[in-house]
Amino acid sequence: MLLLPTLVCGLIARWDWPIVVFALGIVLAAFLESCLVVQPDHNSLAITQDPIAIRVASLVGVLLIAIFWIAQVEHHVAAQSSLGASWLGGLVMLTGIGLRITAIRTLGASFVSDICCDARIEQGIYRWMSHPGEVGMLMIVVGATLLLAAPVAMVICFVACGPISWWRIQRENELLRNCQSIARTPEFVALCHDPKH
DSSP states (O other), X not given: OTTHHHHHHTTTSOOOHHHHHHHHHXXXXXXXXXXXXXXXXXXXXXXXXXXXXXXXHHHXXXXXXXXXXXXXXXXXHHOOOOHXXXXXXXXXXXXXXXHHHHHHHHHGGGOOSSOBOSSOOOSGGGGTOSOHHHHHHXXXXXXXXXXXXXXXHHHHIIIIIHHHHHHHHHHHHHHHHHHHHHHTSHHHHHHHTOTTO
16 A cells, blocks of 8 residues: 555656665565564553544554655656665665664564553663654654655655654653652552552
């Protein structure tokens, strides 16, 4: 579905190396993410299950499809890419894929569309940076727009995805602070050590 414009345009336009790298990167990211994402335990109290967060995650998915489609159409119509920008875009995109996959592997079942706060994760990639999954997703989109020389898609990415990512990061930080405060209370500590729970 993500490659629909390229498949349609590819019938009349040639598949150049930026399109091939983009297609392989998207297929690789989708494959690895689908293999690594573990179904979360929805009975866990650690998942907030906020309908707004789920709707925002769905909106982000639709935005990503739209941005990728626009970038592909721009590439096929304008076809004015610079070699340096394309190489940089491919590198940024592949780095974003690696960062996102590393975040998913580190979180395992805690990688959810909503927020999970079993505990503050301070292992793997999370020792060095916060929100690598979100940063990786943004790098994938920005890298793809650079790779395909799609300035309109890049502007849409910054205008639409940037604020949403900022909101999600701030919301997660606030919830994690609240979870850490609750986790320090004597009642919570006693509940965690109660063998019945």
